[in-house]
């Protein structure tokens with residue numbers, strides 16, 4: 001993606017919230033899909049957490065820190081330490097900021113956690129804020145597999161005004177600055193839309209990379 005003529009163009013959805021369609025090429029998508037398969041087989045496994053709204057339809061694994069509603073911990077439920085964030089995700093997050101915003105903030109954020117979400121057919125995610133981090137670094141979201149409707153709202157309410165964006169496999173979405181605490185959710189996915197060249201036959205994966213602002217001591 002170095003030729004500017006072929007670079008995907010960022011689209012600003014709200015101040016600080018940027019969608020970059022087609023950000024990851026097929027090889028990068030396949031690499032991430034393979035890594036996700038390995039990560040979900042890792043010590044943290046995949047969990048459908050119970051939240052205030054009931055059991056989530058999305059199955060999740062955490063990397064770097066363990067997330068469960070509504071906090072991060074340095075250990076897994078069995079008491080073992082959470083392995084550090086895979087370096088490739090920190091590197092992708094910084095590249096994402098450069099491409100979405102045109103520049104890297106100084107100092108560069110210290111990304112240390114990622115949540116990997118798997119959406120099978122019918123899975124959705126209700127409107128919520130990502131507010132368990134103590135660092136206001138932008139959230140970097142990577143989508144793989146099936147297309148979804150990503151609803152990006154405002155910081156005051158779970159309801160309108162919001163913008164519905166189609167996120168396809170390979171798309172990047174970054175939200176920071178005035179949009180960092182905007183409500184957002186996934187009201188639906190579009191089963192069967194995954195490009196087989198991405199290495200995904202069905203379902204949707206989403207990886208959000210975040211800076212927890214927490215210290216392990």
Ligand SMILES: O=C(O)CCC(=O)C(=O)O
Pocket residue numbers: 115117125130141150167184185186206208
């Ligand atoms: O699946 C998505 O695109 C969004 C996921 C999300 O909002 C989250 O993990 O907090």
Ligand SMILES: [Fe+2]
Pocket residue numbers: 128129130184
């Ligand atoms: Fe979120």
